[in-house]
Amino acid sequence: MRLIKYMVKALITSPAVVGWSILYTLFWLTMGAYIFSATASEVAALTYTASWFATCVVISISSFAISLGFTLNYQTGGLSHLFRYSKLTPRYYLVSAYVSSLVCSFLLGLVLMVCSIGMFSHRFGVELFPKDLATVLFAITIAAVFFASLSIVLNAVALKVTRKVRAAVFFAPFLVSYVSAMAYIYLKMGNLIYFNPFVCIQLLSMSGYLGEPPLQNFPDYQHLFQQTINNVEKSSIPMLFGSIIGWTVFLTVIALAILRQLYLKPVEEERVV
Numbered sequence: 001m002r003l004i005k006y007m008v009k010a011l012i013t014s015p016a017v018v019g020w021s022i023l024y025t026l027f028w029l030t031m032g033a034y035i036f037s038a039t040a041s042e043v044a045a046l047t048y049t050a051s052w053f054a055t056c057v058v059i060s061i062s063s064f065a066i067s068l069g070f071t072l073n074y075q076t077g078g079l080s081h082l083f084r085y086s087k088l089t090p091r092y093y094l095v096s097a098y099v100s101s102l103v104c105s106f107l108l109g110l111v112l113m114v115c116s117i118g119m120f121s122h123r124f125g126v127e128l129f130p131k132d133l134a135t136v137l138f139a140i141t142i143a144a145v146f147f148a149s150l151s152i153v154l155n156a157v158a159l160k161v162t163r164k165v166r167a168a169v170f171f172a173p174f175l176v177s178y179v180s181a182m183a184y185i186y187l188k189m190g191n192l193i194y195f196n197p198f199v200c201i202q203l204l205s206m207s208g209y210l211g212e213p214p215l216q217n218f219p220d221y222q223h224l225f226q227q228t229i230n231n232v233e234k235s236s237i238p239m240l241f242g243s244i245i246g247w248t249v250f251l252t253v254i255a256l257a258i259l260r261q262l263y264l265k266p267v268e269e270e271r272v273v
Helices: 002-012 015-034 045-085 090-124 133-158 163-186 190-195 197-210 220-225 237-260
Strands: none
Touching: 002 045, 002 090, 015 045, 015 090, 045 090, 045 133, 045 163, 045 197, 090 133, 090 237, 133 163, 133 197, 133 237, 163 197, 190 197, 190 237, 197 237
16 A cells, blocks of 8 residues: 555656646647637537547546656666565556556546536536546546556566667657547548557547547538538447457556566666667
């Protein structure tokens, strides 16, 4: 329990988490509510709000994963001794990383949800609350576990590269999340959405806010609200659930295997070239 408390405190008070996961994301949420919403109609208010909330959830938690990755990297050197000579086990360490990520992600999600409700409701003059809070909470939960397992896997990769390349390794989830979120917004991805775990998290968050499955292709919303097309394909919630759970289980198995095979790697043995 002490390890969980330590990791939560270290992560949630990190200047990087406060700056990127909270302030940076809230900046874009504010832009979405008051600047980019100039052409959004009241008819599309809930969909518009849900899309911004879902996108910011992915960006916020993925940027949090950067700090989590560096934290895990700093702890790696002593884990081998701790696994051998203390009560700490790879399974407990993995659970601690997951719970810490979960607590921090819930706090980030709560901030985003409250700010989304407040800002977008004020902008459109109607109350815009999430329709299915349980799905929103599940999306945040699975996102926390997914990014925590991904951070452990990337940590193993980071140990094999130089210090100059290490930052790029830990920034990869944030960059891929951003590109994936924008790809769904602007492109017609079709069934490719089910193979991208970042988009799955985005769509599950959006479905929770909407209370219904979002469209498979986001650009179709414009035609739908303009009534230029009537036959649009919605995403499959079971397939989104199955995809992200499959990715998370796969990464969890790899992460646990990495922790069990972890060997002592002092700083002076790391690649510095």
